[in-house]
Amino acid sequence: MIDAKLLADLRAAYDRDAPRRAVRGLEWRAGVLDEWLEGLPGKPKLLELGAGTGQAAAYVADRGGRVTAIDLSPENVEQCRLRGVDARVGDFGDLDLPDALFDGVWSINALVHVPKGDLPHVVAGVRPVMKRGGSLLIVVWGGRDMEGTIPDDWCVPARFFSFFTDAGLAALRFVGFEVADVRFLENEGDDGLHSQVMTLAAV
Numbered sequence: 001m002i003d004a005k006l007l008a009d010l011r012a013a014y015d016r017d018a019p020r021r022a023v024r025g026l027e028w029r030a031g032v033l034d035e036w037l038e039g040l041p042g043k044p045k046l047l048e049l050g051a052g053t054g055q056a057a058a059y060v061a062d063r064g065g066r067v068t069a070i071d072l073s074p075e076n077v078e079q080c081r082l083r084g085v086d087a088r089v090g091d092f093g094d095l096d097l098p099d100a101l102f103d104g105v106w107s108i109n110a111l112v113h114v115p116k117g118d119l120p121h122v123v124a125g126v127r128p129v130m131k132r133g134g135s136l137l138i139v140v141w142g143g144r145d146m147e148g149t150i151p152d153d154w155c156v157p158a159r160f161f162s163f164f165t166d167a168g169l170a171a172l173r174f175v176g177f178e179v180a181d182v183r184f185l186e187n188e189g190d191d192g193l194h195s196q197v198m199t200l201a202a203v
Contacts, residue, residue: 001093001094001118001121002091002093002114002115002118002122003115006113006115006160007072007091009157009158009159009160010072010073010113010159010160011072011073011074012156012157013155013156013157013158013159014052014071014072014073014075014076014155015073015074015075015076016075016155016156017154017155018053018073018075018076018078018079021052021053021076021079022053022079024053024055025055026055026056026059028185028187028195029055029056029108029139030059032108032137032139032185032195032197033056033059033060033106033137034063036104036106036135036137036199037060037063037065039135040103040104040135041103042064043064043065043066044064044065044066044102044103044104045065045066045101045102045103045104046060046065046066046067046068046102046103046104046105046106047067047068047069047070047097047100047102047104047105047106047129048060048067048068048069048070048105048106048107049070049092049105049106049107049110049111049126050070050071050072050092050107050108050109050110050111050113051069051070051071051076051077051080051085051087052071052076052079052080052110053076053079053080053083054069054076054079054080054081054082054083054085054087055083056106056108057069057080057083057085057087058080058083058084058085060106061084061085067085067086068086068087068088068097068100068102069085069086069087069088070087070088070089070090070092070095071087071089071090072089072090072091072092073089074089077089092107092110092111092122092126093114093118093121093122093125094125095125095126095128095129097129100129101129101130101131102129102130102131102134103130103131103134103135104130104134104135104136104137105126105129105130105134105135105136105137106136106137106138106139107137107138107139108137108139109139109140109141111123111138111140112140112141112142112161112162112163113159113160113161113162114162115147115160115162116147116162116164119162119172120174120175123136123138123174123175123177123200124174124175124176127175127176127177127202130202131202132202132203133201133202133203134201134202135180135199135200135201135202136177136199136200136201136202137197137198137199138197138198138199138200139195139196139197139198140163140164140169140195140196141161141163141189141193141194141195141196142163142164142165142166142168142169142193142194142195142196143163143165143166143184143188143192143193143194143196144163144165144192144193145163145164145165145168146161146162146163147160147161147162147163148160148161149161163193164196166184166196169182169196169198170182170198172198174200176202176203177200177201177202177203178200178201178203179198179199179200179201180199180200180201181197181198181199182196182197182198182199183196183197184196184197185197
């Protein structure tokens with residue numbers, strides 16, 4: 001179980017930051033999602049973990065996905081709903097989705113807030129809500145090894161982050177999944193981080 005204070009700080013930070021995030025575009029995320037969707041069945045039943053203000057969920061729904069979205073922040077969830085997304089407040093470390101079986105689950109830059117020691121539990125906890133053979137897409141920022149808050153974080157309170165080196169991410173294995181693909185995008189930011197993309201198959 002993820003530490004309660006860590007979750008409370010993240011919720012407060014993203015509640016405050018929701019208006020700014022609500023006007024952002026998808027940018028490179030659209031291409032990652034398009035590629036992932038190509039490998040899924042038509043009109044797939046999908047779950048997004050850490051949906052933010054709903055841009056990705058709405059984008060996928062417009063392309064035929066039947067999307068459920070979960071986010072820790074009530075303000076983010078409200079923004080998702082304004083986009084017509086079926087969204088609910090929830091902790092993706094403790095999913096409460098009885099009788100749900102999804103063809104695919106995705107998370108873009110949300111699992112980056114999970115402590116490294118909790119990540120295996122969080123990912124394994126996704127498996128019960130997925131169909132066998134389903135696809136789990138994980139996208140995080142990384143490229144260096146770090147865990148903790150960032151002193152100059154623009155969010156208040158400062159958010160907790162876990163970053164992996166590329167080799168460290170590629171070496172990860174999770175109960176209930178096989179690694180289908182790992183790749184790294186050339187979208188380095190001012191902080192020197194870039195996007196790491198891991199696709200897992202539910203077994």
